[in-house]
Amino acid sequence: MPARAQPDPNRPRYTLTVNVDLPSNSVSGDLKVRFTPDAPTDKLVFRLWPNGPALAGVGSHLDVGNITVGGTAAPSSFSNPTTLVLPGTHPAGQPVDAAMTWRLTLPGAVNDRVARIGDAVRLGSFFPILPWESGVGWDDEPPPPQFAEASTAPTADFDVTVTTNPADLGVLASGTQDRPGHWSATAVRDFAMSTGRFTVATATARAPDPVSVTVGASAGTGVDPAQFAAKAVNVLQTHSARFGPYAWSTYTLAITPSLSGGIEYPTFVMQGPSTIGRTTSHELGHQWFYSLVGNNQGRDPWLDEGLATYAEGRYEGTIDGFKTASIGAGAAGHLGEPMTYWGNNHAFYNQGVYIQGAKALANLGDLNLVDCALRIYAARNAYRIARPADLINSLAAVFPNAAQVMASFGAHP
Ligand SMILES: [Zn+2]
Numbered sequence: 001m002p003a004r005a006q007p008d009p010n011r012p013r014y015t016l017t018v019n020v021d022l023p024s025n026s027v028s029g030d031l032k033v034r035f036t037p038d039a040p041t042d043k044l045v046f047r048l049w050p051n052g053p054a055l056a057g058v059g060s061h062l063d064v065g066n067i068t069v070g071g072t073a074a075p076s077s078f079s080n081p082t083t084l085v086l087p088g089t090h091p092a093g094q095p096v097d098a099a100m101t102w103r104l105t106l107p108g109a110v111n112d113r114v115a116r117i118g119d120a121v122r123l124g125s126f127f128p129i130l131p132w133e134s135g136v137g138w139d140d141e142p143p144p145p146q147f148a149e150a151s152t153a154p155t156a157d158f159d160v161t162v163t164t165n166p167a168d169l170g171v172l173a174s175g176t177q178d179r180p181g182h183w184s185a186t187a188v189r190d191f192a193m194s195t196g197r198f199t200v201a202t203a204t205a206r207a208p209d210p211v212s213v214t215v216g217a218s219a220g221t222g223v224d225p226a227q228f229a230a231k232a233v234n235v236l237q238t239h240s241a242r243f244g245p246y247a248w249s250t251y252t253l254a255i256t257p258s259l260s261g262g263i264e265y266p267t268f269v270m271q272g273p274s275t276i277g278r279t280t281s282h283e284l285g286h287q288w289f290y291s292l293v294g295n296n297q298g299r300d301p302w303l304d305e306g307l308a309t310y311a312e313g314r315y316e317g318t319i320d321g322f323k324t325a326s327i328g329a330g331a332a333g334h335l336g337e338p339m340t341y342w343g344n345n346h347a348f349y350n351q352g353v354y355i356q357g358a359k360a361l362a363n364l365g366d367l368n369l370v371d372c373a374l375r376i377y378a379a380r381n382a383y384r385i386a387r388p389a390d391l392i393n394s395l396a397a398v399f400p401n402a403a404q405v406m407a408s409f410g411a412h413p
Pocket of ligand 1: 283286304306
């Protein structure tokens with residue numbers, strides 16, 4: 001087994017303040033980031049995902065102001081509502097400091113990553129974030145028209161100060177709460193949080209190092225958080241035995257209303273009230289496939305969704321059903337398609353990417369050996385943004401015919 005790759009020591013460092021203000025139905029703050037490109041670039045790019053069609057269509061909006069680069073006011077423009085461009089020349093290896101203020105207008109009780117249901121607020125993909133892909137440059141995939149993600153972000157460190165109005169709102173978030181109102185999240189590619197009136201349960205997993213599991217169930221959900229915590233502990237231990245050690249010391253799950261499934265962020269997941277079953281194991285699968293090994297979710301959605309569905313199927317005992325699932329026309333043979341394809345064929349998205357991805361892996365052969373190949377993939381590509389060739393190469397280390405099998409489902413290097 002190859003040693004796990006380490007996070008880039010020159011990764012971006014974000015300092016973020018977040019003020020959740022329920023009376024004004026908005027969330028605002030300051031963002032500072034120190035970024036060191038590994039290739040020369042003539043701009044900085046930030047993605048503002050709440051301005052994509054799905055969230056903007058229900059009333060969310062993210063505004064920015066007071067933009068500086070290197071301490072001086074910077075020109076800026078939008079190439080589309082989700083893409084802020086700051087022109088300027090930056091050589092490789094030279095740190096650059098960017099800063100801005102931001103303000104997010106909240107939508108209502110929508111089934112998505114930014115939502116407000118009374119005191120419960122979901123904040124995922126909610127602040128401007130750098131879409132830099134090491135060795136490639138800026139990722140500019142369009143936002144998907146429906147519930148899905150297209151974000152790509154490098155592993156980074158986040159130092160986050162949260163205030164709320166009213167002041168006694170509960171907050172659950174990525175990373176570790178090291179003092180009141182302050183979170184630090186290290187070697188993660190995004191930061192997300194939820195507020196609410198939470199009943200909290202805690203537990204410890206051995207995955208194999210100790211992982212502090214925190215589950216908060218928002219008032220009115222009728223959920224016993226201890227049940228979710230017990231399941232999360234089991235899944236963390238099982239997934240880590242299959243795919244390699246869980247990479248962080250915390251895992252936090254916020255259960256909030258008006259959410260039908262789950263939404264994954266590094267070390268932090270949002271789930272709806274009736275999702276203890278396959279959603280818990282699926283979203284935890286994303287801690288290896290999306291969170292640890294990143295991918296461009298717009299260009300290669302199967303790399304995270306197909307692998308998380310495989311992890312779910314292995315844990316839940318449903319993998320044989322995925323292995324023999326019949327995949328319909330429009331989905332069969334299209335596993336490797338980008339979100340631009342699935343946006344136009346949304347009815348086939350789950351079958352074509354999630355189920356077909358798990359099916360393709362299960363058809364490689366002995367499932368214990370598939371787990372082994374995915375463990376190799378996770379070790380080699382940890383903290384990176386992987387491409388289809390990286391997965392196929394790792395599969396081929398165990399299954400010499402892997403490229404042929406994956407190609408038969410429409411996935412190519
Ligand atoms: Zn998923």
